[in-house]
Each structure stands twice: as structure tokens, then as C-alpha cells.
Amino acid sequence: RLAGGTPIEFGAIGVCDGIAMGHEGMKYSLASRELIADSVExxxxxHAFDGLVLIPNCDKIxxxxxxxxARLNIPSVLVSGGPMMAGLHRGKEISFTQVMEGVGAVSGGRMTMDELKELEDNACPGCGSCAGMFTANSMNCLTEALGMGLxxxxxxxxxxxxxxxxxxxxGMVVMNAVEKGIKPRDIMTEDAFKNALAVDMALGCSTNTVLHVPAIAYEAGVDLNLDSFNQVSARTPHLCSLxxxxxxxxxxxxxxxxxxxVMNxxxxxxxxxxxxxxxxTGKTVKENVGNKEILRPDVIRSVSDPYHKQGGLAVLRGNIAQGGAVVKQSAVAEEALKFSGLAQCFDCEDDATAAILGGKVAKGSVVxxxxEG
Known part of the structure; x- marks a missing residue:
């Protein structure tokens, strides 16, 4: 409105993976992505909109x-609701992860229910997408790297x-995009996706980016496959431990x-x-980045001193995953990069969860x- 536009608001559904996790509802989460895309389209x-300001936050939105x-190809900008602040528990920053670990600790007798409740009450102190580099924050960061977010x-x-x-x-940027005819497919080019993948690897983003980025690329007419991720990961160091x-x-x-x-x-x-x-923005990546400095080298390391020499993700292929499997290699302990042990197989998530919580998964085995797709 400040730039002369007439905003008309409409909503979209939004599954919270934190709530959908661990039960039948998780099977609906990824499918909701397609419903969201279809509803926006x-x-x-x-309504023959001239442009779109897209306001998501959680994973599939x-x-x-x-x-x-990409499908509509009308001037669009995405601005998310932003990440949640980390919680504070007994002097330490925590997030959703520690609550999930706490459930396991209670099951293993290492934590009481009262201690878990205290952890739960402090993990999510306010609004926003979960405070770590989970799917939502990964995709919001990659939207910025892709050029579709400010x-x-x-x-x-x-x-x-x-x-x-x-x-x-x-809101002002989308009005400029409408005036100048800057459309999503002008931005979401093959090079833009390669830029985003480099940032993906440097940040150590969620493995779910491998589900989502190719789907976005497909709608933009860009061919992006699993090999693309491995190629970029091989040459891009992991700079952030999030x-x-x-x-x-x-x-x-x-x-x-x-x-x-990070991009600079x-x-x-x-x-x-x-x-x-x-x-x-109407500017190039280089113009946007300018001379943006690393203000906390403990958080963003230099290319010469990375956390890992290769990127955060790797695509594995083998006899049990001939079509490919994705691992967040930056989160794998050095001693676990090569592993040999008993495979305990389950035919659904529920059975695996029951076995883990029931103490039936032996130490040193792999689940x-x-x-489950």
C-alpha cells in the first residue's frame, strides 16, 4: 500500500511437522506442499493478481x-515470518531438538518427567519457525540465496x-517488480539454483532441501537432480555449525x-x-551482498578454516538405496562415517518407535x- 498497491489477503493451510511427527499424520505433511502450491495458483x-507477496513460515509452506x-510466473517476493529465538534452560540455549532427546532420556531412565516438562516449557519461548537449521529455516535461507527473498x-x-x-x-519490492516486469523465472534460473545449493552446503541445511529444491526447480523449468547436490557439496566447504x-x-x-x-x-x-x-530486489547477487562482513567468526567460519572441507549434505548410493539416500554428513560423528553392525529392520515408523522406546534396539545396531518413502 505504501508503494501504491492494493493488498488482498488470502490464507493457505500449514502443517506443523513438529506436531505431525511420530504418527500417521506425518504422511500428510509432504502432500500438503502440493495443496499449498495448487491453492496459491x-x-x-x-483473481488475476498482478503480483504476490508470499508469507510462509513452516516447512512445506x-x-x-x-x-x-514459478508455475504462475507473475512478480512475486517471499518474506517469511522469521525464526524463533532459542530457549534458555539452566543457562544453556536449547530448542526443539533437546525436547525430542529428552523423550528418549526419560525412556532410558536418564531424566524424570518433571525434568522433561521443565525442558519443554523453556524450549520454544515465542513465535517463529524452530530455532535451529531445520527445514523451515533452511528453506527460508535458501529462498534468500535463490534471490526470491530479500x-x-x-x-x-x-x-x-x-x-x-x-x-x-x-511490499515495496513487489510493486517495483510489477512495474519492471521482474518475474520468478527471470530469477529462478539454473545458476540461481546452483548459488542456492552452494549456500545449502555452507550452512549445513536440512536434508529436506533435497526434496524441495528440485521440486521448485522443476516448476521453474530447471533440471536439478541428486548428482547436482553431490557436485556442489564436493567443492563447497561447510562453514556453519548450526x-x-x-x-x-x-x-x-x-x-x-x-x-x-556467508554468500560473500x-x-x-x-x-x-x-x-x-x-x-x-532488481539487483544482482553481488550487488545485494556488497561488502557484507562476517561479524562472528565463531558462527561463520572462513573458507580457509571450515568445519568440514565438503558441504553439509551428501547423497549415498548402494544396494539398500539404489535410487539414492541423503545424509547430513556435517552432523555425523567422525567415528560413525564408516559403520558396520547389525541391521534391525522395521516395516513402519510406529514399529520402530515402539522398539526404541521399549529398549529392544541393541546398542551398536542400525535401524x-x-x-515409509
């Missing part, structure tokens, strides 16, 4: 909306005034300079595929769950 086409933007989209906390400013700026695989949270990444600082470090070392790729 339906509303935009039915972000890729669903980006898929719709600088800061991936990391500015939900409760920050800067997030409100970013949202207002997004929860759940590391010690830091998204608020720390924001304080350190955010996605733009990659750019200076020739690891960004195309610094001249167009973004929704294999079949038929």
Missing part, C-alpha cells in the same frame, strides 16, 4: 509457495522489529551477518556460480525403516 489465477510462484529473510528473528521492516520492504547438528542457532547466524555474509565469503572464493544472477 488457484487464487492468483482466479515455503517450497509450496515458491513452486506456485536479504535477511532467512535469519532475522520473528520477534525483531527488523522483521516488520523487512515485510514492509517486501542446531540440530551444531551448537549455534539461527539468531547467532543473524548476528554473524546472516546469509549475505563463498563469492570471494569463487564458490558462487553466478554473482550476476538477478534477484527480486532400517522400510516402506
Amino acid at each position: 488457484s487464487m492468483a489465477m482466479a 515455503i517450497p509450496g509457495m515458491l513452486m506456485a510462484a 536479504p535477511g529473510n532467512g535469519t532475522i528473528p520473528a520477534v525483531s522489529a527488523a522483521r516488520i521492516r523487512l515485510a514492509k520492504q517486501a 542446531s540440530p547438528g551444531g551448537m549455534h542457532h539461527i539468531q547467532d547466524l543473524d548476528q554473524a551477518g546472516g546469509v549475505q555474509a 565469503e563463498l563469492l570471494k572464493n569463487g564458490l558462487i556460480a553466478n554473482p550476476d544472477a538477478l534477484t527480486v 532400517v525403516i522400510r516402506y
